[in-house]
Amino acid sequence: xxxxxxxxxxxxxxxxAGVPVATPGALAPDVNLPESLGYRxxxxxxxxxxxxxxxxxxxxxxxxxxxxxxxxxxxxxxxxTEQMLTQLVPYFGTVGFIxxxxxxxxxxxxxxxxxxxxxxxxxxxTKAGGAYVVARENFGQKVAQIAAVALLIDYIVTVAVQIxxxxxxxASWMTFTxxxxxxxxxxxxSVFVIILLCFGNLRGIREAGRSFAVPAYFYIGMAGLTxxxxxxxxxxxxxxxxxxxxxxxxxxxxxxxxxxxxxxVTAVLWILKGFAxxxxxxxxxxxxxxxVSVFKKxxxxxxxxxxxxMSTALGSLVLGISILAWQxxxxxxxxxxxxxxxxxxxxxxxxxxxxxxxxxxxxxxxxLILYTGGNTSFNGFPFLxxxxxxxxxxxxxxxxxxxxxxxSNGIIVLTILSLVLLVGTGGNLTSLVALxxxxxxxxxxxxxxxxxxxxxxxNEPHRWWKLYVAGSACVMSFAVVVIFATVKFTEGxxxxxxxxxxxxxxxxxxxxxxxxxxxxxxxxxxxxxLPTRTQTSVMVLVDxxxxxxxxTLRYARSLRPTEVRAVHLMVDNLYAEQLRNQWDASQAADIxxxxxxVPDRRIRxxxxxxxxxxxADGYEVTVLLPRRTYSPVVGRLLHDRTADxxxxxxxxxxHVVATIVPFDxxxxxxxxxxxxxxxxxxxxxxxxxxxxxxxxxxxKKMLLDAECASVPDPGHGVPVPVSAISTVQWRQRxxxxxxxxxxxxxxVKGSPALEAELYDASGGITxxxxxxxxxxxxxxxxxxxxxxMVGEMEGHLAMANPTYKLLPREYGDDE
Numbered sequence: 001x002x003x004x005x006x007x008x009x010x011x012x013x014x015x016x017a018g019v020p021v022a023t024p025g026a027l028a029p030d031v032n033l034p035e036s037l038g039y040r041x042x043x044x045x046x047x048x049x050x051x052x053x054x055x056x057x058x059x060x061x062x063x064x065x066x067x068x069x070x071x072x073x074x075x076x077x078x079x080x081t082e083q084m085l086t087q088l089v090p091y092f093g094t095v096g097f098i099x100x101x102x103x104x105x106x107x108x109x110x111x112x113x114x115x116x117x118x119x120x121x122x123x124x125x126t127k128a129g130g131a132y133v134v135a136r137e138n139f140g141q142k143v144a145q146i147a148a149v150a151l152l153i154d155y156i157v158t159v160a161v162q163i164x165x166x167x168x169x170x171a172s173w174m175t176f177t178x179x180x181x182x183x184x185x186x187x188x189x190s191v192f193v194i195i196l197l198c199f200g201n202l203r204g205i206r207e208a209g210r211s212f213a214v215p216a217y218f219y220i221g222m223a224g225l226t227x228x229x230x231x232x233x234x235x236x237x238x239x240x241x242x243x244x245x246x247x248x249x250x251x252x253x254x255x256x257x258x259x260x261x262x263x264x265v266t267a268v269l270w271i272l273k274g275f276a277x278x279x280x281x282x283x284x285x286x287x288x289x290x291x292v293s294v295f296k297k298x299x300x301x302x303x304x305x306x307x308x309x310m311s312t313a314l315g316s317l318v319l320g321i322s323i324l325a326w327q328x329x330x331x332x333x334x335x336x337x338x339x340x341x342x343x344x345x346x347x348x349x350x351x352x353x354x355x356x357x358x359x360x361x362x363x364x365x366x367x368l369i370l371y372t373g374g375n376t377s378f379n380g381f382p383f384l385x386x387x388x389x390x391x392x393x394x395x396x397x398x399x400x401x402x403x404x405x406x407x408s409n410g411i412i413v414l415t416i417l418s419l420v421l422l423v424g425t426g427g428n429l430t431s432l433v434a435l436x437x438x439x440x441x442x443x444x445x446x447x448x449x450x451x452x453x454x455x456x457x458x459n460e461p462h463r464w465w466k467l468y469v470a471g472s473a474c475v476m477s478f479a480v481v482v483i484f485a486t487v488k489f490t491e492g493x494x495x496x497x498x499x500x501x502x503x504x505x506x507x508x509x510x511x512x513x514x515x516x517x518x519x520x521x522x523x524x525x526x527x528x529x530l531p532t533r534t535q536t537s538v539m540v541l542v543d544x545x546x547x548x549x550x551x552t553l554r555y556a557r558s559l560r561p562t563e564v565r566a567v568h569l570m571v572d573n574l575y576a577e578q579l580r581n582q583w584d585a586s587q588a589a590d591i592x593x594x595x596x597x598v599p600d601r602r603i604r605x606x607x608x609x610x611x612x613x614x615x616a617d618g619y620e621v622t623v624l625l626p627r628r629t630y631s632p633v634v635g636r637l638l639h640d641r642t643a644d645x646x647x648x649x650x651x652x653x654x655h656v657v658a659t660i661v662p663f664d665x666x667x668x669x670x671x672x673x674x675x676x677x678x679x680x681x682x683x684x685x686x687x688x689x690x691x692x693x694x695x696x697x698x699x700k701k702m703l704l705d706a707e708c709a710s711v712p713d714p715g716h717g718v719p720v721p722v723s724a725i726s727t728v729q730w731r732q733r734x735x736x737x738x739x740x741x742x743x744x745x746x747x748v749k750g751s752p753a754l755e756a757e758l759y760d761a762s763g764g765i766t767x768x769x770x771x772x773x774x775x776x777x778x779x780x781x782x783x784x785x786x787x788x789m790v791g792e793m794e795g796h797l798a799m800a801n802p803t804y805k806l807l808p809r810e811y812g813d814d815e
Contacts (some may be wrong), residue, residue: 024792026726026763046203060294062306067213069291070310071373072158072284074216077223077317078366079165079429080107080281081325082340085332086430087273091266097326099271104322107278108315110476114285115311117448117473120466122292122303124454130289131443132387134450141391145507147446148388149500151286153439155381158283159197159374159418160425161432163190164336166370168429171335172342173363177356183335187427191419193371198415201378201406212372219369220313222362223341227320230348234327239347241328269487276484277430279437281318284373285311286443290380324348336429341366377418382410392514393507425492434492438500441480448474533655536561537619540626541607541646542568542593545582548626548663553588555661556624563619567594567610571601603642604649615655623650623658720787726762728790728797735787736765737807740780745773758784765790766798783807 060068084103088096125133132151136144167190174180182189233239288307295302321341324330330343338346345362349355382398386407389398402408425431451470455463485497538561540552556564566588570576576595583593598606607623614621627643643660650658720735728734738760745752754769756778767786769775778784788802 024730024795024797026728026765026797027757027759045199061296062302062309064213065288065291065295065302066306066309067216068294069287069306069376070284070313071212071216071219071369072162072287072376073282073310073373074220074284074314074317075162075165075366075369075373076281076283077314077321078169078219078341078370079161079339079433080278080318081322082332082336083277083280083430083433084274084322085325085330085340087270087277089331091270094329096274097329099274100322100326103271103275103278104318106275107281108319110279110480111282111285111311111315113469113473113476114282114444114448115307116469117444117451118285118289119304119307120451120470121289121447122307123300124451125289126292126299126303130286131447131450132384134454135446136391138450138453141393141511142508144391144446145388145393145504147443148384148393148507149503150439150442150446151384152381152503153496153500154283154436154443155377155384156414156417156421157432157435157439158377159194159414160422160427161280161283161429161436162370162374162377163193163197163418164422164427164429164432165339166190166193166367166374167427168336168339169342169363169366169370172338173360173367175338176342176346176351176359181337183337186335186337187423190422190427194374194415194419194422197371197375197378198411201375201411202402202408212375215365215368215372219365220317222358222365223317224313224320226345226348226358226362227317227324230324230344231320233348234324239328241347272483272487276437276480276488277433279441279480279484280433281314283436283440284376285314286440286447287376287380289447290384339366378411378414381414382407385410385413388507391511392518393511395510431492434488435496437484438481438493438496441477441484442500444477445474445481448477533618533620535619536622537563537565537614538622538624539565539567539610539614540624542566542579542583543626543642545579545586545588548628548661550586550588551663552624552626552661553591559622561622564591565594566591567596569598569603569606569610570595571598571603604646607646608649608653611650611653611656615653619655621656623647623656625658625660627660627662629662722785724762725758725760725765725797728765730790730792730797732790733788734790735785736760737783737785738764740778740782740784743778743780754778756784758786764796766793766796767802767804768793768798768800770801777806778804 081100081104084100085096088099088103090096092099121130121134125137127133130151131147132144135147164186167186170189171182171186174182230239288303288310292299292303295306321344324344325340328344328347330340330347332340342359342363345359346355349358385394385398388394389396397409398407400407400409421432421435448470452467452474455466455470460466485493489497536559538556538559540549540556542549553564553566566583568576568579580593580595596606596610611621611623623646625643625646647658647660650656720733722735722737725736725738728736736758738758740756741759741764742757744755746755747753751771752773754772754775756767756769757764758767765786769778784804784806786799786802786804788799791798791800
């Protein structure tokens, strides 16, 4: 169908109400607002923006869910044993390698207890959120902020720890394979990886992506194979100790000289330090409870099964690595390079040929799972901040989805904090672990304590066993928090201990602020009870004679008030005289300019006094404040915000409304430059006519003309080809496709009518369904094909009761 029909002269006809109207046209297409530089850069870096239709989650099977959610937990085995040795070997010497086994045994016992506890959590709390949701449901929102702060700290430290450990794995591979030491470059590599993860998540990397399962299974397979082969060789006597590789690298912690002081008080302290560091092996155990909503139904049962498999993989790897580290006496290094796991891998597979290949694969798998484990925080932290913000304990900016539907503010905040932490500790894993377990185990305490209350208030089968498990997990986790805060206080744990209470207090105070604001907005102020006056006065505050003021005066007239006043508040009599002369010579001269002296130079006081006098005369007063808008940087540097300050004080008066009328100076400058070059300025819909006050729709105008609605279908059921909306012909049958932009219900002769505006790239058409308040699927954002007779409503194209078909949301993504 030709598009030239839109250029035809308008033909007068008689509408449904007997009023001559012109040939209807399509609803206006989108305004072509030029993209700002910042938006163009964002689109170039992050891609085209996504719409909410593309925000959908994928339900995962248990094997895929294990691969997606387990990296943070299972990857802890790569450094858990090594962190025990960093505390035991320097103090106890060779005995430290022996002590690593009982410490590992205690940690595995705690792993079993926490696994049983979290199996219970995921069975009863199938909404994502983990410890925060458990604490909130059982102890209330305020107490839940303890869990919130604990988890937020955990996520921040997790990024730094996982990335630093992954970089250590790469450095170890470089050391053993190429004899190249990159310790001085590790911090830069770690910073690069964090920025890369931030960029990827801002582009919309999804946690449920199946590709994230690959590193987990790759690591479990390679590390598990290495441990199994190492244990077999150890049992058959075919495995040498680590003295053969220590000469290839410098910086080993060395053996301590206190092997005979096991019964001294300080020895207990160092054993507790080893246990505290080894507790980092249990980090990430809560990941499945935080992501339980991604499991297929029944989500709770599937999550519980996956929890067992994840804990089994973690426990097996930690136990195997600890046994090999004990027997091979793999000495940890100050810089973390080479890692204990890298040493075990080299001793297990040898140093040449196939051994080098296996070392490369194991270190690659280790780096990948550690980096992937760090990425889990980029999913968990933004979602947790959105939950907390939804409860009004964090700024509401954390609820906003960004360009690619990710919680961008949470991602950016996490990136900044983790970078500060990483750089502040020099990327040293041992220093970072000192900050780790307090947040992790505080979350364990809150989750298990919540379960105790949950089961205590319910009479259910095996109740006492569940109370025993949850209670034991709570007591043990709390003991770990106390031990960690005590023995690691001087090594960095003091930062967490000091930050924790103020952070919880700050969240609670922020919530109080939000609640006070909500209460104030919910209650009607005294001025709302005042009767509305019939006389209206509009005052335009004038500070110059320019387009901004002319536009404001035009708007003032459109309001049709009882009187319009143009007022200049004078602080400079010479300028006021110049302004009056300019006013008299301008097109605004039909409204006299009043000049009011402000002797104390307090413009806001004078404006309030002026408005108060006007209301005393019985008027409802509207004060219009012209505001010139500039580019953000120039506007801040070169111009004041007088209009905003005036609006702030004037709005406190009864019967007074202050309205800012903006005028885009940047656009005016661009149009002036185009005109000076002989080019036609862009059309501005806002300048075509003066704004008019909103009017309720007329019932008569809402009726499609009966003449069009009653025309029979000439095609007798033959499908009509789809046309662009702007090309369809009035009083002709047509088929159109597009996205529904708005839906509203309007009364027609006492009966409801559902109106939906359907748009394609060329324009829009109104679809009217008589006698309906809602239709399933017809909602903003839906993609739809409609067919019917084209009529007219309020001068625009419309269809009455068209046949329609809802199309998949993805159908319109390319439009």
